Amino acid sequence: MAPAEVFAPTLREVMLRPWWIGMLLFALAVAAVFAWLGQWQLGRSIDTNPPPPGITETVKPIVEALPPGQYLPEPLVGQRVDVVGSFVADDFAVVSSRFNDGVEGYWVTAQLRLDSAGLPVPTSIATAVGWTANRATADAAASALDALAGSAVSLTGRLISDEGPALPPRGGAVTDMSRMSPAALLGMWHDTTDLNVYRPYLVADGGDSLAGIVAASGLAGIDSPAPAQGSNVNWLNVFYAVEWAIFAGFAFYMWYRLARDAWEKEVEALEEAAGSTPQEVET
Template sequence: MTAPTEVFPPTLREVMLRPWWIGMLLLCLVVAGVFAWLGQWQLGRAITEAQVAEGETEQVRPISEIVQPGEYLPEPFVGQRVEVSGTWIGADFLPVTGRYNDGVEGYWVTGQLRLTEASEPTSLAVAIGFAATEDDALAAAAQLEGTVGTTVTLTGRLVSDEGPLPPPPGADPQEMIRMSPAALLGRWHDVEGLDVYRPYLVSDSADAGLADISSPPPAAGSAVNWLNLFYAAEWAVFAGFAFYIWYRLARDAWEKEVEELEDAAAS
């Protein structure tokens, strides 16, 4: 009876030290190095981009220096005071409910301001002032209709879109409970070919008998852009994954080779 052939399969380490797999490891090092560089770049942006000098938001600047129509408001400039000039569009003085002003619940009266400095038709949603009751808000809106066509210059704070939200069940379907330029745009007039700013302006000074909206300076926060920080962590994971792929492929090749040798010896 013939004795079975003795098999001496290679170890995983021996397979990994073969020229092919060493070459693959060098390629993975290059890929991981690129990912690491991208992660470092994102990390640098996360820390430096969000840094705004103390009091910078209180310096009134042209809106064009802060954000462009259709763009999201960069985090460092939320609450930035800006100056704009334009004319009100008629029939677009709309109330937003559920607003609080120094602890008092009421309404904001909003308007569509067509900017005069823009080369293309461009509008900015403006929170004009606060009213304690719906009747006061509607009366102010009616009074503001008399200012349509007159150029006005406003200063105020830029605030990010709150996002549209439907009214609660049983409420008026036209009621707006969030300050959202996207929602206001759906009810504005003269919007064909119109560019619109995503953030809105909280006016410093109210009109038409409305109360000024309380809009204190933004609280000093962390000088970290968390989105960029997340991207930096992602690139670090990708770099580690490149080495895992190399290890997994080398191990699969080793297991396949061992299996083939054992099958050959058994047959």
């Protein structure tokens, strides 16, 4: 009697087997998790309560804007504040790679010891007080401004995030700075025992004392425009949401690919078995 003919299963028949139905349910669960993550990421990509335009231009006392020791949140970058305090002697430093109206030059910076109700004592903020295109002028201004140390000053300016410390330029002195970093300046300041320090720095652009400081030092005022109005859409989060959607689709693709591979191997095995004769087996 001739052996019964064995027919190869179709891909659909393989996919409907209990094992692959179970794998499909697992793929559905994985895709559901990825879809939820994508929806969560998309919900975070749009700021439904953005700050009003021009909010940074309303001058606030610094104690109302941000306490010392905290990072500057994005809505407050460029916030104008007023401060009252005095410069600390021998803590005027020069920072290079500063641009004023597109011209590269130098900032003269200072440790401003704050004198405001509501702030812990002592508290300081790194302050950029003026700009010049010439390094020699900047060094001379830093020395001249020591005469104002201890005198009360009242300034208005913008809060800007720490740019982070950097190595000094090749061949330069270890005190040369090309980034405005309160963390780096703190390492060079005097009288820092138990000192509270603001993480952002202040770019002075007005106030009762600024004109006299600029005139006494030969510096120019720092060009400090209002920050550009940002979009209320976080495109990075949108990109992440798209990635999660792709991962969800990939879960189904993996299930299909594995099921197809299993079907192809089964069909190939049946074809090989059907093509083998008794003589071929004996040899």
